[in-house]
Amino acid sequence: MALKLRIMASRGPARRGVPPALIYRAEVYEDSDRFRECKWGCSHNHESVENAFNCGMSWLNDQIDESAAESA
Ligand SMILES: [Zn+2]
Numbered sequence: 001m002a003l004k005l006r007i008m009a010s011r012g013p014a015r016r017g018v019p020p021a022l023i024y025r026a027e028v029y030e031d032s033d034r035f036r037e038c039k040w041g042c043s044h045n046h047e048s049v050e051n052a053f054n055c056g057m058s059w060l061n062d063q064i065d066e067s068a069a070e071s072a
Pocket of ligand 1: 025042052
């Protein structure tokens with residue numbers, strides 16, 4: 001099972017007099033899933049793609065650690 005990371009951008013909450021900034025969330029989907037259903041999504045509002053990407057990568061690393069521990 002290959003998990004892929006994607007970054008979703010959306011508009012953040014609008015504040016009076018301030019245009020809403022883009023916020024980013026990390027989502028993980030299964031590579032073999034043709035619908036690319038979201039398996040996991042981070043619940044943060046990241047202010048940059050890089051932050052969201054790092055968040056998703058750390059989650060992916062946790063999953064790898066867990067499956068490695070199970071097979072050991
Ligand atoms: Zn996050």
